[in-house]
Amino acid sequence: MNRTSVTTNETPKKRIFTILLIATPIVLLLALEIMLRIFNYGGNQALFVTGPEKQISHYWMCGQEVGKRYFFMQNSKPSPPKDLFLKQKPANGYRIFVLGESTTAGFPYGYNLMFPRILNFRLNDIFPEKQIEVVNTSMSAVNSYTLLDFTDEILAKQPDALLIYAGHNEFYGALGIGSTESLGKNPRVIYAYLKLRRFKIFLLVRDVVGLLRKGVTQISSGSTEVDPSNTLMARIVAEQTIPYKSKLYELGIKQYRENLRRIMRKAQQKGVPVVLSELVSNISDQPPFISVPADSFPTAAHAYEIGKKLAAQGQYQDAKTALTLAKDLDALRFRATEEMNEIIHQVAQEFNAPVVPMKDYFEAESEHGLIGKKLILEHLHPNVQGYFIMADAFLHTMKDAHFISPQWPEARILPKSYYQQNWGMTELDTVSANLDIFYLKGGWPFKPKNQPNHALEDYVPSTKAESLAVNILINDNYSPVVGHVDMAKYFEKKGKYEQAYQEYKAAYYSIPSELEFYKGAVENLLKINATGQALAVLKMAQRYGHDAVTDKWMGSLLAADGQFAEAAPFLERALEASPEDKPLMRNLMRVYEHLQMSDKATAMAAKLGVEPPSAAPTASPNPMTEEGQKSITYMLLTQKAQEFIQQKNYGAALTFMRNAHGINSTPYTYKWIGMLEAGKGNLDEGVIFLAKAHELWPDDFETAYNLCNVYIKLGRRSEAETVINQMEQLRPNFKDPQNLRGRIREMP
Incomplete structure (x- = not known):
């Protein structure tokens, strides 16, 4: 009896002890998770956050801390553009999300020259009755894992279409098999990580591990991963050499195909159409970075050498084949291989999605169809012209696939050249981008690894x-x-x-x-x-x-x-x-x-406190002051003159411009009267107005160019030389369609 009683009494105690033993760590973990959330550990890593200022609080904005999800070995982390879209989607709204990497984010330019921004402006002009939003979620140094992780959040925001241009970073982008931000080669581990990163405790553990890894790396190798003189591109690469068709290469290709299919499947389930795009890069003017033997293939360097020789001999189609092979054989996987373009077409066919023939667009505007430095700044990022081509290619692919509307108004589809000529960009954009590329080429892989970047040391x-x-x-x-x-x-x-x-x-x-x-x-x-x-x-x-x-x-x-x-x-x-x-x-x-x-x-x-106006005035009073009315009249006259110039009715344009000049003599009217008079052959009259415009507006290059041209025609060499020297200061190495330099040299 006593033994049974003791056993009966001990059993509840053991159960309570077991429950406490199991529950205590769970409660502690929950408490830690709550504490971390209260203190907002890791920041707000949501892809979309409320607009941070009152005037835009009714918008969603791309979160600027979302990059923390994927980068724990880097001191600086990339972020997407600060694109906005309305929380309440309007009835006439059409919402497009763009997914991609550094090219899609517009590197090395600012947000104004991203191809999604160009596309947005063009679509607004074509469909003014709609409120079209193009939201760019792209970031540097990411790959298809990031795109896949973004997909659910994007699909929750009522998209009408997704546009994808991605693949160049597949091996070295965050979580890629060759990246310093890698979690290994097993996709299941990475998919689990993408789910677990929603917990603050997991982020804390990850960051601690990252700090330990950085410390070990610094001790063992001096660490270039956090070297501030290195670009993010240089810091993100762990496995430099990935030979063509090697085991690592095949893992990267498999990863790309599977992630792309997962994205397409998610979009299909939500009924959201997707546009995929071919990938382009510099094959003509970028030699391979790393050339190694790869099975039965020639080395990348040898293939590139053959391609350049074939191009020099005028055998451009064969040259393209050899140069493309050289790019694919390059063991430093910074440029997508043609196998990835094949995957894009295969996946698109599987899910009945259109593909942007980007290679055709770039080859059509490249010398002999060989994509090179005319459109690409280094190995893969387009220049300004290239980004306008990309926007054009996506626009026409969407039109052909009947996105937005079954019928597009042809009269509103202006050529890309119109937008490039009238775009919101200045000298600062070009200078800044060129300096970015100059600095990029001052470090690895354009210079030896582990060598500090000295590009800016002598830059004044x-x-x-x-x-x-x-x-x-x-x-x-x-x-x-x-x-x-x-x-x-x-x-x-x-x-x-x-x-x-x-x-x-x-x-x-x-x-x-x-x-x-x-x-x-x-x-x-x-x-x-x-x-x-x-x-x-x-x-x-x-x-x-x-x-x-x-x-x-x-x-x-x-x-x-x-x-x-x-x-x-x-x-x-x-x-x-x-x-x-x-x-x-x-x-x-x-x-x-x-x-x-x-x-x-x-x-x-x-x-x-004034007399009320008459109920029905015989002459409509002017709502502006006399000075204001003159300003408006001047504006209307100059606008009309410009309309006649566009119609090539230069006589009428000159009449309206002279009338405007009579109201307000400005550098603008002096310039245009001078140009129009000179165009009629009245050089003596034209030079007077152009000289005055140049005096009042010395930094206007167009005025200076036309004045120099008239001086040459009048045989006034010294004055022409003075103006052309000023032009060289305004715009060094300017394009000279009228051959002013040569004509001045030929003057007596």
Whole structure:
């Protein structure tokens, strides 16, 4: 009896002890997880976060800490562009998400020259009745694992289409088999990691392991992984040599195919169409980085040598074959192989998806069809022309596949050259990108591994743009868009308002949601009486928001243009925000008068303490001052002149430009009268106006070029030499379609 009683009493105690033994670590882990979440350990790593400022809080924005998911061995981590899209998708909305790597993110340029941004502007012009959002989620140094991890979050945001351009980073991008950020070669481990990283405890353990790994690496090898003189590209590579068709190579290819199929399957299940794209890179002018034997294949270096010889002999098709093989045999896997392009086509066929024939587009604009330095800056990143080609290729593929609409209005599909000529980009974009590439080529793999990057040691900036470009390169907190704003302020101080406007334009092409950039642009346009352009800029800004200033400007310019019904709502909204603004009240009173809204006009007059306007004026009073009316008349005349110039009706254009000149003699009218007179053969008259324009506007290259051309035609060599020397300072090594240099040398 006693033994049984003891046993019975001990059993509940053992159970309680066992439960406590199991529950205690679970409770502790839960408590730690809660604590880490309270203190927001690791930051907000969501792909999409609420717009950080009040005016954009109704938007989702690409999260700037999402890169922390994949990079735990790097001190600096990449982030996607700060693209926005509405939390409440409008009824006329069409939402596109773009997935990719550094090329898709626009490297080495700012956000204004990403091909998704170019595509967005073009689609808006083609379909003005729709609200088209193109959201770029791309980041440098990632691969298909990141794209797959993003997919569910993207599909939850009501996409109408996905566009994918990715594959060059497949081996070395985060979690890739050859990356310093690798978790091994087993995809199951990586898929599990992508699920577990949602827990803060897991992130803590991962980061501790990462710190230990970095410490061991530093002790054992001096660590180039965190060397600040190395580019992210150099720091991310662990397994340099991956021979063609080797075991590691095949694992990378398998990883790419499987992840691409998983992405397509997820999108298909949600009914979201996907556009895949072929991958392009520099085959003609980039020798292989690492050349090693690979089974029965020639070495990469030998294949490249054969390709260059064939090209020199004019055998371009055979040269393309050899150069493409050389690229595929390059054991440093920075450029996607043709096998990956085959996978893209196979997966697209499996899921009935269109493929952008990107190789055809690039080859069509490359010398002899060999893609090289004409369109590619180094081994794979396009130049400005290349990014416009990419946008064009995606646009026409979407059109052919009937995305957005079964019928696209052909009249609105302007050529890519139009956009490239009128784009929001400046000298700063080119200078900054060139410096980025210069620095990139100062390190591995263009220079020996473990050698510090000395590219900037002897670099001395000679212009304001070059100084800002250095800051953009070395300062993580100084972005290209900040550089554009600083450049704009620099030009404003010098009274160069046209150039200041162009910098602000580049800024709002970079971040279209930032109203301050539009306001800066408009302020400078108004200073040069470009009211038509100012109105167009304000209309563009309305897509993203408004404030009292933009409403006042918008209403005033619409009223000055005679669009009184359209002007009234803007002026009324501006007055709500600034109820004591008397000039605004007067403007609104005049608008009401024009609209014959006598009650509102009288009420506004009472607020102003003035006589109410007549209910039905015999002559419509002008809502602007006399000076303002002159400004509007000047604007309308110059706009009409430009319309006639586009129609090649130069006689009518000259008449309108001279009328505008009579109202307001500006560098702009001097320039165009001079060019039009010279074009008619009136060189003596043309040179007078062009010389005056050059005096007033010495930094305008077009004026200088035309003045130099007229001086040559008049036989005035010394003056032509003076102007061309000034042109060389403005734009070194400028293109010279009229052969001014040669013609000056031939002059007596």
